Structure formats: C-alpha cells, structure tokens
Amino acid sequence: MGFLDRMSTVVQARMEKIMGRMEDPRETLDLSYEKQLKLLQDVKRGVAEVTTSKKRMEMQKAKLQMNLDKLDSQAKDALQAGREDLARKALENKSALQGQMQTLDQQIADLVEQQQKLVAAESRLATKVESFRTKKESIKAQYSAAEAQVRITESVTGISEEMADVGMAVQKAEEKTENMKARSAALDDLLEAGTITDYSGGDELGREIAQAKAKSSVDDDLARMKAEMNIQIKELK
Amino acid sequence: MIIRILGIGQFRLDDQHIDSLNKIDNKIVEQVSKGKEKEFRKSLAKIISMIQEKGEPIDPAEIFPSDIIVPPADMTLEEAKKVFSGDGLIKG
Numbered sequence: 086m087g088f089l090d091r092m093s094t095v096v097q098a099r100m101e102k103i104m105g106r107m108e109d110p111r112e113t114l115d116l117s118y119e120k121q122l123k124l125l126q127d128v129k130r131g132v133a134e135v136t137t138s139k140k141r142m143e144m145q146k147a148k149l150q151m152n153l154d155k156l157d158s159q160a161k162d163a164l165q166a167g168r169e170d171l172a173r174k175a176l177e178n179k180s181a182l183q184g185q186m187q188t189l190d191q192q193i194a195d196l197v198e199q200q201q202k203l204v205a206a207e208s209r210l211a212t213k214v215e216s217f218r219t220k221k222e223s224i225k226a227q228y229s230a231a232e233a234q235v236r237i238t239e240s241v242t243g244i245s246e247e248m249a250d251v252g253m254a255v256q257k258a259e260e261k262t263e264n265m266k267a268r269s270a271a272l273d274d275l276l277e278a279g280t281i282t283d284y285s286g287g288d289e290l291g292r293e294i295a296q297a298k299a300k301s302s303v304d305d306d307l308a309r310m311k312a313e314m315n316i317q318i319k320e321l322k
Numbered sequence: 323m324i325i326r327i328l329g330i331g332q333f334r335l336d337d338q339h340i341d342s343l344n345k346i347d348n349k350i351v352e353q354v355s356k357g358k359e360k361e362f363r364k365s366l367a368k369i370i371s372m373i374q375e376k377g378e379p380i381d382p383a384e385i386f387p388s389d390i391i392v393p394p395a396d397m398t399l400e401e402a403k404k405v406f407s408g409d410g411l412i413k414g
Contacts, residue, residue: 087344087347087348087350087351088350088402088405089347092328092391092392093388095405096391202329208382209331215383216385239387244385246387246391250326250328254328
C-alpha cells in the first residue's frame with residue numbers, strides 16, 4: 086500500500102469521527118453544520134493562542150537583547166578596570182545567551198509560519214462553511230429523501246475532509262505552542278537566574294565588575310591626587 | 323482526479339499524471355522504511371510542487387471529497403512512520 090493511500094486512510098478515520106453516523110440525512114446536515122461552526126471557533130482560538138505565544142517570545146527576545154547589551158558594556162568596564170578575567174567571564178555569558186537568541190529567532194519564525202497557516206485555514210474553512218450552509222438549505226427544500234441522500238453524503242463527506250484537514254492544522258499549532266511554552270519558561274528561568282547582570286549587585290559577576298570598576302576609579306583618584314601633591318610639593322620647594 | 327494537499331487545499335489533476343505520482347509515492351514508501359529523512363522530505367516536496375504546477379486549484383467554495391490526500395510539506399519522518407504504523411498520524 087502506498088504512502089498516499091495510507092495518508093487517505095488516516096484522514097478518513099478522522100473524518101468518520103467528525104461525521105458520526107449518518108442516520109437521518111437532514112439531521113446529519115444540521116449536525117455537521119454545528120460542528121463546522123464549532124471548528125471555526127477552534128481555529129480562531131488557535132490563531133489567538135499562536136499570536137499570544139509569539140508576542141511572549143518577542144518580549145523575551147527584547148529582554149535577552151538587553152542582557153546581551155549589558156554584558157557587553159560590563160565587559161568593557163571590566164577591561165577598563167584592568168580586569169581581563171572578568172571581561173572574559175562577561176563575554177562567555179554573552180556568548181551563551183547569543184545561542185539562546187538564535188533558538189528564539191527560529192521559534193518566532195516557526196510561530197509566524199503556524200500563524201499564517203491557521204489564518205489561511207480559517208479563511209478556507211469559512212468559505213466552505215458558508216457554501217455548505219446555502220447548499221444544505223437547498224438540499225432540504227428541493228429534494229426527496231432518497232435524492233437528498235446522495236447529495237448529502239457528498240457534501241458532508243467533502244466538508245468533513247476539510248474539517249479533518251483544518252483540525253490537524255489546529256492540533257499541530259497547539260502542540261507547537263505547548264512545546265514553546267515549556268521552552269520559554271526554561272529561558273525565563275535562565276534569564277532570572279544569574280545571567281541578568283546588574284551593577285546594584287544583582288549577580289556575582291556584576292558585583293565583581295562593579296567592585297573592580299570602583300577600585301580602578303579609586304586608584305585613578307589616588308594617582309591623580311598624588312600627582313597633584315607632587316606638583317604642589319615641587320612648587321613649595 | 324481531485325487531490326487534497328493537507329494545509330493547502332484541493333486541486334484537480336489530469337489522470338495522465340498518475341504514473342509520475344505513483345513513482346514518487348513508491349519512493350516515499352522506501353525512504354520512510356529506511357529512515358531516509360532528507361530524501362523523504364525531497365520526495366514530499368516534489369509531489370506537492372508537481373500537483374501545484376500541473377493541477378488546477380479548486381475554488382474553496384466547492385465541496386467534494388478528494389481521491390488522493392497528500393500530507394503537508396512540513397511532515398517529519400517520525401510522523402510519516404506513524405502513518406505507516408497505523409497509529410494514525412494525529413490523535414483525535
């Protein structure tokens with residue numbers, strides 16, 4: 086059995102679940118229509134979820150960028166204070182965060198793609214649902230039960246296939262956003278736990294660099310004062 | 323013949339293309355069973371672009387079932403294996 090045949094079987098199994106048993110043809114039409122409206126709501130919710138998830142990641146990205154900038158300026162401060170060891174540490178932290186940045190960019194791109202897919206799916210489904218609604222009324226009005234059966238089967242099967250398709254897309258998007266929620270929580274922890282650098286003494290490296298910077302400015306002041314005093318002493322002589 | 327590419331929509335494809343479709347389909351069977359991810363993705367992309375190029379897109383307002391269903395281009399090898407193993411691609 087070919088791959089495409091298998092794929093059809095998978096989709097058909099899903100369609101059968103959507104369709105349920107078609108006993109009373111007219112009732113089947115209304116029932117299917119209700120399910121279509123519900124699925125449309127699900128897709129809309131899916132789009133909203135992906136959008137929220139994307140926004141959250143964009144905020145994380147901004148936060149991460151702030152951390153990168155901060156580490157960069159700390160490395161400069163440390164170098165100016167003559168502490169290459171601390172500058173190296175800051176740059177090491179920076180490089181670790183840069184890796185996270187790349188992952189985050191990839192995830193955001195992935196969410197944008199999911200978002201576009203769901204929006205397209207929503208629009209296709211909405212068009213079909215509207216067309217189904219018209220069709221169902223005309224089938225009910227024009228045909229005898231026996232004639233209607235054929236047409237009902239065709240439209241219900243056709244729309245159920247679309248629903249299976251859209252349902253799969255919604256599910257995939259949900260799985261992706263779920264996955265990303267977990268990863269983004271992990272990144273939040275990482276950002277909170279130590280890589281957030283702060284001159285006020287929020288982390289050890291930041292504190293050390295601040296101390297080195299303070300020490301170097303004290304040294305500078307001392308040197309300057311000594312120089313001034315030397316001049317004064319020389320002048321006195 | 324009517325073909326649905328999941329996530330994209332339905333196309334009407336002339337029956338003369340069935341042979342080429344079958345050829346790629348057979349390749350996919352082999353690639354999935356041997357776990358060749360790269361080749362599998364290539365074949366899948368080939369089927370999809372072939373249908374899009376040779377087929378006529380069907381108006382979304384039309385409602386009818388398809389003869390063939392093609393998975394979405396982003397299907398992974400793992401997902402493809404599930405299609406074969408019969409667990410169903412996706413629960414629900």
